[in-house]
Amino acid sequence: MALMETRLSKAVLGINPSPTEATSSLANRMRRDGIDIISFAQGEPDFDTPPDISLEAVRAVVEGYTRYTDVPGMRDVREAVAEKFGRENGIRYTPSEVMISNGGKQILYLLFRTICDPGDEVVVPTPCYVSYEEQIRLSGASPVFAPVSEDRSFRIARDDIEPFITPRTKAVILNSPNNPTGAVCEEGNLRAIAALAAERGIFIVTDEVYEHLLYDRRKHVSIAALGEEAKRNTVTVNSASKTYAMTGWRIGYAGGPEDVISGMITLQGHVSGNVCSVAQRALLQALRGPQDAVAAMRDSYARRRDLMVEKINSIPGLRCRKPDGAFYAFADVTGLFGKRWREGILENDLDTAAFFLKEAHVAVVPGTAFRRNGYVRFVFANSEEDIVRGLDRIGSAVASGLKD
Numbered sequence: 001m002a003l004m005e006t007r008l009s010k011a012v013l014g015i016n017p018s019p020t021e022a023t024s025s026l027a028n029r030m031r032r033d034g035i036d037i038i039s040f041a042q043g044e045p046d047f048d049t050p051p052d053i054s055l056e057a058v059r060a061v062v063e064g065y066t067r068y069t070d071v072p073g074m075r076d077v078r079e080a081v082a083e084k085f086g087r088e089n090g091i092r093y094t095p096s097e098v099m100i101s102n103g104g105k106q107i108l109y110l111l112f113r114t115i116c117d118p119g120d121e122v123v124v125p126t127p128c129y130v131s132y133e134e135q136i137r138l139s140g141a142s143p144v145f146a147p148v149s150e151d152r153s154f155r156i157a158r159d160d161i162e163p164f165i166t167p168r169t170k171a172v173i174l175n176s177p178n179n180p181t182g183a184v185c186e187e188g189n190l191r192a193i194a195a196l197a198a199e200r201g202i203f204i205v206t207d208e209v210y211e212h213l214l215y216d217r218r219k220h221v222s223i224a225a226l227g228e229e230a231k232r233n234t235v236t237v238n239s240a241s242k243t244y245a246m247t248g249w250r251i252g253y254a255g256g257p258e259d260v261i262s263g264m265i266t267l268q269g270h271v272s273g274n275v276c277s278v279a280q281r282a283l284l285q286a287l288r289g290p291q292d293a294v295a296a297m298r299d300s301y302a303r304r305r306d307l308m309v310e311k312i313n314s315i316p317g318l319r320c321r322k323p324d325g326a327f328y329a330f331a332d333v334t335g336l337f338g339k340r341w342r343e344g345i346l347e348n349d350l351d352t353a354a355f356f357l358k359e360a361h362v363a364v365v366p367g368t369a370f371r372r373n374g375y376v377r378f379v380f381a382n383s384e385e386d387i388v389r390g391l392d393r394i395g396s397a398v399a400s401g402l403k404d
């Protein structure tokens with residue numbers, strides 16, 4: 001194996017597979033073996049794509065939208081994205097300041113490669129989405145992790161970031177609502193972070209893929225809308241995946257300063273060329289068509305959030321705050337540490353996730369995947385029936401499968 005490994009580049013040997021995908025595929029394997037697994041691991045909507053969007057895609061195929069398109073995206077789709085940023089986010093981008101890509105993930109990859117050189121640093125507040133670290137490393141830069149405390153409900157502030165800025169810092173990442181905590185960054189803090197970025201001459205990468213999944217009447221604020229200087233320093237990353245239940249379509253987009261967007265487009269020209277033409281037509285319908293499905297999905301997630309958090313908190317040893325947004329409940333499991341089960345002692349969140357999977361047949365992602373030991377992430381984009389069944393199973397496993 002060591003011989004084979006030497007064939008591969010240092011860049012690829014230096015990255016790990018996505019830990020969330022590893023958990024999901026283990027759960028899928030157990031399922032194929034006939035075990036009834038309830039998965040709270042996969043971070044995706046459980047809804048189908050709204051029918052008007054799917055029908056537009058069918059129409060696109062029939063009408064011949066089947067050829068290469070412009071690499072940055074079809075002109076009318078870029079216009080629709082620019083309109084969306086104006087209408088929903090209060091950011092005025094021209095079509096040449098936006099681009100379409102294969103999901104938010106590819107946008108992020110192109111972005112880090114476009115703005116970072118080897119030796120640069122990117123400040124990543126933690127807990128954080130799993131791909132930031134590896135994507136930054138692939139650009140030759142180094143992630144610098146800035147822990148955000150649960151004492152502030154994981155809501156990031158300027159003083160979480162400032163101590164980690166050095167002359168090598170190229171950018172800071174914001175992700176609000178956050179995966180995995182669901183925390184939202186408040187407007188006053190966004191203003192302070194925008195001022196910090198301007199003072200220190202760094203980019204802000206803002207990942208807003210969960211912007212529409214906000215609860216308790218919260219309103220999303222985009223940092224690029226907070227003034228011309230903030231806009232000049234910011235690249236706003238977004239995607240159809242979570243808002244429109246379109247994870248499989250692989251379609252995302254970004255708005256930002258023209259020099260950065262044009263660098264990303266040049267790179268995309270060699271990485272993938274254009275994004276699937278049919279998916280682009282679907283995005284056009286998603287952005288310009290009726291939005292009632294988005295509100296209906298959000299209301300449903302809100303109900304399931306309340307149910308899931310209540311069920312988690314009813315289990316001794318587990319503790320969970322109500323997330324502000326997204327569809328993740330990030331539960332503190334340290335109350336179980338030190339207890340013994342048939343395979344040993346629960347010493348960390350990885351052990352705890354393994355215990356839940358093997359004893360309760362419930363899949364979750366350990367917090368370590370998001371750079372925070374002591375927690376596990378539960379996805380509440382699941383039916384109420386499965387939320388109740390899954391947490392009842394964990395409750396029984398904790399009650400009968402653990403000893404002091």
Ligand SMILES: Cc1ncc(COP(=O)(O)O)c(C=O)c1O
Pocket residue numbers: 043102103104105106129175178179207209238239240241247251252
């Ligand atoms: C915070 C965050 N950013 C980006 C993405 C990428 O989403 P996609 O590539 O499906 O648009 C995800 C997906 O889970 C995410 O949670």
